Amino acid sequence: MLAIETSCDETAxxxxxxxxxxxxxxxxxxxxxxxxxxxxxxxxASRHHLTQLRPLIDFALSRAEVELKEIDAFAAxxxxxxxxxxxxxxxxxxxxxxxxxxxxxxxNHIEGHLLSPFFGCEIVPCIALVVxxxxxxxxxIESFANYRxxxxxxxxxxxxxxxxxxxxxxxxxxxxPEIDRRARDGDPMRFDFPRSMLHSGDFNxxxxxxxxxxxxxxxxxxxxxxxxxxxxFQEAVVDVLVSKTMxxxxxxxxxxxxxxxxxxxxxxxREKFKAACAENGIELLIAEPKLCTDNxxxxxxxxxxxxxxxxxxxxxxxxxxxxxxxx
Amino acid sequence: MASIISHSPQETFDFGAKIATQLxxxxxxxxxxxxxxxxxxxxxxxxxxxxxENEVTSPTFxxxxxxxxxxxxxxxxxxxxxxxxxxxxxxxxxxxxGADGVTAIEWADKFAELIPDDAKWIRFxxxxxxxxxxxxxx
Numbered sequence: 150m151l152a153i154e155t156s157c158d159e160t161a162x163x164x165x166x167x168x169x170x171x172x173x174x175x176x177x178x179x180x181x182x183x184x185x186x187x188x189x190x191x192x193x194a195s196r197h198h199l200t201q202l203r204p205l206i207d208f209a210l211s212r213a214e215v216e217l218k219e220i221d222a223f224a225a226x227x228x229x230x231x232x233x234x235x236x237x238x239x240x241x242x243x244x245x246x247x248x249x250x251x252x253x254x255x256x257n258h259i260e261g262h263l264l265s266p267f268f269g270c271e272i273v274p275c276i277a278l279v280v281x282x283x284x285x286x287x288x289x290i291e292s293f294a295n296y297r298x299x300x301x302x303x304x305x306x307x308x309x310x311x312x313x314x315x316x317x318x319x320x321x322x323x324x325x326p327e328i329d330r331r332a333r334d335g336d337p338m339r340f341d342f343p344r345s346m347l348h349s350g351d352f353n354x355x356x357x358x359x360x361x362x363x364x365x366x367x368x369x370x371x372x373x374x375x376x377x378x379x380x381x382f383q384e385a386v387v388d389v390l391v392s393k394t395m396x397x398x399x400x401x402x403x404x405x406x407x408x409x410x411x412x413x414x415x416x417x418x419r420e421k422f423k424a425a426c427a428e429n430g431i432e433l434l435i436a437e438p439k440l441c442t443d444n445x446x447x448x449x450x451x452x453x454x455x456x457x458x459x460x461x462x463x464x465x466x467x468x469x470x471x472x473x474x475x476x
Numbered sequence: 477m478a479s480i481i482s483h484s485p486q487e488t489f490d491f492g493a494k495i496a497t498q499l500x501x502x503x504x505x506x507x508x509x510x511x512x513x514x515x516x517x518x519x520x521x522x523x524x525x526x527x528x529e530n531e532v533t534s535p536t537f538x539x540x541x542x543x544x545x546x547x548x549x550x551x552x553x554x555x556x557x558x559x560x561x562x563x564x565x566x567x568x569x570x571x572x573x574g575a576d577g578v579t580a581i582e583w584a585d586k587f588a589e590l591i592p593d594d595a596k597w598i599r600f601x602x603x604x605x606x607x608x609x610x611x612x613x614x
Contacts, residue, residue: 157538231538283537304516305534313511313536313556357534358485361512365602471542 150456151209151220151245152449153202155238156230156258157283160201163445164213164220168453169269172213174439174446177201198237206241220251222461224452227255228472229283235468243464252461254452259284259474261447263296265436266407268450273405275434276398280390280418281410281443282308287352287397288474290407293454298475299397300352307386308412310356314363314382318375328379329415335380337417340366342385344392352397359385383417391421398431409436411443482608488514491610492521495598498614499526499578501548506584506591509600511556514608515582518598519552522580526550535582540572549577561587 154161163174177197210217225242228235239255246253262279264272276299277288285302305313308325315324320331342362345355363382370378390412398406406426412418413435426433440447455461482488495505505522507515520532528546535541535554543550551572558564564587572579573592584591601609 229538301531302533303531304520306537309534309537317511357512357516364510364512470538470540 150222150224150449150453151206151242152224152256152445152452153206153238153242154226154258154261154443154445154448155198155202155234156226156228157234157443159443160198160205160238161443161445161448162202162205162209163449164209164215165446165449165453168457169450171269171446171449172215173209174444175205175209175212176442176444177205198234202237202241217245218249220245220249222246222252222254222452222456223249224254224256224448226258226261226448227462227466228258228469230258230470232468232470235470239466239468247464252456253464253466254455254460255462255466255468256448256451256455257472257474258443258448259286259472260296260451262409262436263288263290263474264293264451264454265409265440265447266434268437268440268446272454274403275405275407276394276401276403277407277409278390278394278413279410280307280408280412282306282312284308284410285354285356285390286474287394289397289401289403293458296475299401300354300393302354302356303346304355304357305360307354307356307390308410310360310386311383311412313360314378317360317364317367318378320375325412325415328383329417331376332380332383332417335376335378337380337384339374339377340381342381344385344389347389347392352393354389354393356386383415387415387418387421390418391425394422395425395429395431399429403431405432405434407434407436409441411441414438414441478614479609479611481603482514482610483606485514485517488517488608488610489521489524491612492518492523493525494521495612495614496522496525496578499548501576501578502574503578504573504592504595505578505580506588506595506597507580507582507600508585508597509608510602513600513602514610515600518600518610519550519580519582522578523550526578540568549575551575551577551579553579553581555581555583555586558583558586561590564590 223242223246289297311325526546
């Protein structure tokens with residue numbers, strides 16, 4: 150299985166054998182490029198997908214020591230994401246499938262994140278939290294392709310809140326890892342930021358009010374409070390994510406919790422999930438760090454599940470920038 | 477010119493829903509105001525007022541969200557991360573402005589020169605006691 154992921158700012162190609170033998174997983178990150186802009190700029194992104202994709206496919210093939218003609222199927226992310234970026238990966242995969250007379254599979258980016266903790270393993274029932282720059286959702290998984298959306302963000306994604314607060318604090322892009330680093334030297338109890346929707350009785354999230362309270366606190370502070378702001382802000386985000394996920398596991402009778410997406414690399418999030426799961430006798434599965442940020446291995450994994458079930462997508466399958474996990 | 481004082485995100489939402497009833501195909505709403513002033517909540521209200529049922533979330537990361545299924549399509553654009561007018565032009569701003577729906581642009585004041593002359597400006601100001609003044613030039 151050769152899979153291409155170009156939904157946002159990373160160009161990624163992976164080659165997977167069977168269910169979990171990863172032969173290559175290459176990411177040509179554009180982080181350096183986007184640092185100059187303080188964020189992801191779509192046109193910059195798509196132009197670079199275009200120049201990087203071909204050499205990256207060749208590189209992945211040589212890494213995997215396979216030839217193009219040995220690939221059984223081609224997959225690409227078809228959404229959600231930036232239309233101009235998605236189109237490039239999907240067109241490339243379709244072109245390869247067409248010319249080599251192999252099946253094409255259109256894959257949902259969120260499903261890629263969702264199943265990444267199970268990479269190489271069987272998918273078993275659980276409560277899954279997906280937290281990234283563009284998405285924050287809680288899903289009940291029964292089995293492959295059998296998902297129920299329990300809740301999602303009402304406004305900003307958790308990763309976006311990290312990014313925006315990073316920018317407010319004038320930290321380098323991306324804000325998430327930098328806040329994580331600074332929070333280690335900060336006091337998480339120093340500022341009592343709101344835990345939005347903690348007791349809303351549902352499984353939705355809201356991080357827009359939290360961002361706003363950081364915004365209005367800053368002018369009142371000295372610059373040297375940055376580490377404490379980072380720690381307190383991070384604590385507020387993590388508290389809500391952990392407590393809602395644990396509540397979902399309890400109310401749905403699930404003994405396993407999975408966490409994936411870029412924000413699951415956050416060290417405090419991992420720490421608090423470990424503690425909460427241990428306390429409640431719930432098993433915890435967090436996606437490997439290399440599968441947390443955008444990558445093509447997770448897309449290949451989902452594609453392999455579909456392929457094994459005899460599924461494929463028509464070459465006429467269109468990209469969908471607003472694609473949903475559950476219709 | 478209509479100006480209101482909003483005491484909560486809910487009131488900002490309701491104001492958006494009210495404005496939505498007056499909107500016509502091709503209308504452009506240029507939103508300006510600080511981070512956390514209520515621009516996204518206003519657009520959530522717009523969507524509801526247009527009869528769109530999907531949840532409106534911040535397009536900061538993806539820059540453009542499209543919502544269909546209401547009286548008119550709604551295009552929600554966020555200029556927060558953009559650094560130059562060229563970048564805004566390159567994401568296809570003109571295509572949305574000339575399209576079949578309503579376009580709401582957050583942080584429009586960053587690139588006022590690209591905003592059409594007939595755009596309706598909505599400005600958000602943080603006032604005392606966590607209230608917001610919303611000034612709409614309709």
